Amino acid sequence: MNSGLNFIYGHLPYWLFIILMLSGLFIVVSRGNLIKKIVGLNIFQTSVFMFYISIGKMKGGTAPILLDKSANNSAVIYSNPLPHVLILTAIVVGIATTALGLALIIKIREEYETVEEDDIQKLDQNDLEKYNKKNVMETNS
Amino acid sequence: MASEIKQGALELVNHLPILQVITPMLIAPILVVFNNKTLSWLLSFVGALACLFISILLIQAVSDGSILTYYLGGWAPPIGIEYRIDAANAILLLLISIISAIVLIFSYSSLHAEIPEEKHTLFYSCFLLCLTGLLGVVATADIFNVFVFLEISSLSTYVLVAQGAYLDRRALSASFNYLIMGTIGATFFVIGIGYIYMATGSLNMMDIAERASQLGDNRTIQAGFAFIVVGMGLKLAMVPLHVWLPNAYTFAPTVVTCFLAATATKVALYVLIRFVFSVFNYEDSFVNELFFLLLMPLAVIAMIAASVIAIFKQNLKKLLAYSSLAQIGYMLLGLSLMSQKGLASSLVHMVNHGFTKAALFMSLGAFMLNTKNVYIKSLRGLGKSMPFTSAAFLIGGLSLIGVPGTAGFISKWLLLEAALETGYWLVAILIIVSSLFAVIYIWKIVEVLYFSESSESYDEVSVLTLMPVWILALFCIFLGINTSLTVDVANMATEILFK
Amino acid sequence: MKHHLILKVITKFMVGVIVLFGLYVQFHGDYSPGGGFQAGVIIAAAFILYGIVMGLENVQKVMPIWFAQKAAAVGVLVYALTGVFSIIFGFEFLNYHAISPEHPKHGQHYGIILVELGVGITVTFVMIAIYYSFAGRTPRLDDKEW
Numbered sequence: 165m166n167s168g169l170n171f172i173y174g175h176l177p178y179w180l181f182i183i184l185m186l187s188g189l190f191i192v193v194s195r196g197n198l199i200k201k202i203v204g205l206n207i208f209q210t211s212v213f214m215f216y217i218s219i220g221k222m223k224g225g226t227a228p229i230l231l232d233k234s235a236n237n238s239a240v241i242y243s244n245p246l247p248h249v250l251i252l253t254a255i256v257v258g259i260a261t262t263a264l265g266l267a268l269i270i271k272i273r274e275e276y277e278t279v280e281e282d283d284i285q286k287l288d289q290n291d292l293e294k295y296n297k298k299n300v301m302e303t304n305s
Numbered sequence: 306m307a308s309e310i311k312q313g314a315l316e317l318v319n320h321l322p323i324l325q326v327i328t329p330m331l332i333a334p335i336l337v338v339f340n341n342k343t344l345s346w347l348l349s350f351v352g353a354l355a356c357l358f359i360s361i362l363l364i365q366a367v368s369d370g371s372i373l374t375y376y377l378g379g380w381a382p383p384i385g386i387e388y389r390i391d392a393a394n395a396i397l398l399l400l401i402s403i404i405s406a407i408v409l410i411f412s413y414s415s416l417h418a419e420i421p422e423e424k425h426t427l428f429y430s431c432f433l434l435c436l437t438g439l440l441g442v443v444a445t446a447d448i449f450n451v452f453v454f455l456e457i458s459s460l461s462t463y464v465l466v467a468q469g470a471y472l473d474r475r476a477l478s479a480s481f482n483y484l485i486m487g488t489i490g491a492t493f494f495v496i497g498i499g500y501i502y503m504a505t506g507s508l509n510m511m512d513i514a515e516r517a518s519q520l521g522d523n524r525t526i527q528a529g530f531a532f533i534v535v536g537m538g539l540k541l542a543m544v545p546l547h548v549w550l551p552n553a554y555t556f557a558p559t560v561v562t563c564f565l566a567a568t569a570t571k572v573a574l575y576v577l578i579r580f581v582f583s584v585f586n587y588e589d590s591f592v593n594e595l596f597f598l599l600l601m602p603l604a605v606i607a608m609i610a611a612s613v614i615a616i617f618k619q620n621l622k623k624l625l626a627y628s629s630l631a632q633i634g635y636m637l638l639g640l641s642l643m644s645q646k647g648l649a650s651s652l653v654h655m656v657n658h659g660f661t662k663a664a665l666f667m668s669l670g671a672f673m674l675n676t677k678n679v680y681i682k683s684l685r686g687l688g689k690s691m692p693f694t695s696a697a698f699l700i701g702g703l704s705l706i707g708v709p710g711t712a713g714f715i716s717k718w719l720l721l722e723a724a725l726e727t728g729y730w731l732v733a734i735l736i737i738v739s740s741l742f743a744v745i746y747i748w749k750i751v752e753v754l755y756f757s758e759s760s761e762s763y764d765e766v767s768v769l770t771l772m773p774v775w776i777l778a779l780f781c782i783f784l785g786i787n788t789s790l791t792v793d794v795a796n797m798a799t800e801i802l803f804k
Numbered sequence: 805m806k807h808h809l810i811l812k813v814i815t816k817f818m819v820g821v822i823v824l825f826g827l828y829v830q831f832h833g834d835y836s837p838g839g840g841f842q843a844g845v846i847i848a849a850a851f852i853l854y855g856i857v858m859g860l861e862n863v864q865k866v867m868p869i870w871f872a873q874k875a876a877a878v879g880v881l882v883y884a885l886t887g888v889f890s891i892i893f894g895f896e897f898l899n900y901h902a903i904s905p906e907h908p909k910h911g912q913h914y915g916i917i918l919v920e921l922g923v924g925i926t927v928t929f930v931m932i933a934i935y936y937s938f939a940g941r942t943p944r945l946d947d948k949e950w
Binding site: 430 | 878880884897898
């Protein structure tokens with residue numbers, strides 16, 4: 165019992181990471197609203213950022229900057245800066261993805277006048293039948 | 306800091322690995338600054354030609370089995386980012402560069418039919434960024450760098466696919482689905498990298514391989530590997546994760562479809578291969594079991610199911626997209642056999658299928674310039690009115706089936722040999738069955754092209770459109786006759802990977 | 805134009821302060837926390853604030869759409885050309901020693917400033933361009949609906 169608690173408590177950041185990651189993934193899969201999908205995707209990505217940050221953390225570690233030269237620097241414990249740098253890059257990628265996703269949603273909304281996936285699929289099906297009947301692609305005009 | 310490198314001692318030749326990647330990256334912003342349609346095309350084409358030239362130099366340099374390394378910013382590998390070119394990625398760099406140059410020739414005469422002219426500059430800029438991403442993924446030896454380049458190429462791919470919306474609004478939802486699936490895939494990939502970094506504390510491929518071998522059987526690394534396989538499975542459209550591919554290929558502009566079908570999925574597969582052989586230990590029982598129990602059945606299902614679905618499709622782009630799924634199955638199968646021959650067949654098939662599918666999609670694009678239609682009925686009798694395009698399509702089709710004398714035959718033969726060598730004769734039979742399905746759907750198109758009467762007659766497309774189509778078709782034949790480029794380099798690559 | 809007087813006055817004051825702070829973050833990025841990404845977003849925030857309060861057409865008088873797009877591309881060019889500069893002088897791509905071979909430490913310093921400048925320009929104008937492309941599509945709100 166006690167060891168079980170320890171197992172959960174000792175890996176707390178990982179449990180939180182798993183919960184966040186799964187809830188994000190669940191939102192992406194289960195919601196039909198495109199904006200909610202993007203929100204889910206963001207939660208999913210953020211969970212990974214948290215995961216990386218938690219890898220880099222050292223207990224009692226400081227920021228990895230050069231301290232006073234007279235102090236014995238070799239004894240200073242600092243957090244690993246590399247995961248932070250990686251995640252800075254990943255955050256930028258995430259922003260670009262979100263912006264592009266939202267831009268697509270705006271375009272979809274302009275073309276379909278809905279952001280619900282079910283409605284879009286229905287309209288797509290209509291399109292397909294229409295094209296099958298006409299058998300001609302719309303010309304670019 | 307690499308103090309052993311003499312200051313200012315590098316010749317231009319030493320810079321080839323990085324020049325390969327940054328040439329398109331440098332040109333992309335210049336296009337946006339000048340914002341001129343013709344100039345954009347010209348500059349992109351010049352950039353693609355420069356890439357092609359560099360990749361030829363690179364493949365010459367590594368074809369004797371040597372490895373070129375390049376330290377970004379002069380920082381030595383475990384700390385800095387390393388670019389590493391060997392036979393395995395040089396051949397892919399060559400494939401990507403050739404295809405991009407040919408696709409750009411085609412786009413000059415066909416793009417205006419699909420995208421309004423004021424968007425051309427941004428289109429070419431995006432195309433070049435996509436090219437940068439793909440080349441970067443292949444060239445780098447740093448696993449986080451792989452992720453960054455993968456996302457550069459993917460993000461620009463989503464934009465390129467969405468450009469099909471000027472003709473058909475379904476491109477938007479296709480692109481959005483691709484974005485969701487692609488991002489989930491990329492995020493899984495990052496989680497995998499995180500696990501590896503957690504266990505080994507390194508991001509350099511060679512360094513990880515060394516450190517992981519000391520760790521032995523490590524759960525964290527295995528979990529990371531599983532995440533990477535799923536993430537890359539999404540990007541390369543492994544069968545249960547393929548749902549984004551058919552729509553994205555169908556509704557994207559033809560130029561984009563051509564480029565993506567020939568390169569994007571192959572690059573993702575290359576990443577998987579690179580991770581299996583250069584980062585993880587391929588002899589590891591976990592990796593072997595995963596490939597035998599998971600990837601091989603999925604590959605076989607892809608081969609059969611996707612081919613069957615392709616037979617019933619009326620939309621030609623969708624038909625070819627499903628056929629692409631089946632071909633990805635072949636490549637995965639070659640990899641999952643876990644033998645030198647299997648891997649070699651996989652690499653050769655990447656190149657051969659790249660040219661074959663590009664030829665097919667491009668000749669389809671040439672038909673579409675006239676018929677404005679992607680349905681099979683619209684091709685009636687075009688064999689007579691558009692003889693050259695039809696002939697190119699026929700050559701591509703034959704190569705897809707794997708008729709002797711074409712590129713497809715070589716790689717399928719290698720795959721058959723590899724399957725028989727490892728004793729999977731059932732798999733070998735299924736490969737032939739899948740090829741027979743390919744005969745059916747290609748014949749379906751050829752019949753409409755040559756053996757049915759047309760009510761309308763069209764003129765042959767212009768020479769400038771025909772030229773890229775025929776270059777690709779000739780490549781299909783050339784690679785079927787002269788195998789020294791593909792098979793020898795692939796054998797060299799497998800030797801390096803299996804070391 | 806009579807409405808939201810306080811908001812407008814404070815915005816006019818804040819824009820300058822935000823840009824100044826952005827520049828501080830930008831130019832201290834080479835040896836303390838900060839740098840191009842953060843500075844770019846902060847500077848862009850100033851323009852976005854101005855746009856939200858004063859209206860899109862007013863901010864576009866100061867910062868036209870075409871300028872934002874081209875400047876974003878120029879930022880990438882600054883970054884890439886810093887790297888190419890090293891190649892021309894026979895160093896690896898982005899090896900800052902090339903900028904000042906006699907004093908490698910100075911070279912690192914200048915190199916990081918240049919690269920961060922490129923990043924800062926790109927992030928600023930990309931953010932502004934994203935804001936424009938989204939804000940330009942919403943139906944115009946009536947003043948009463950605030």
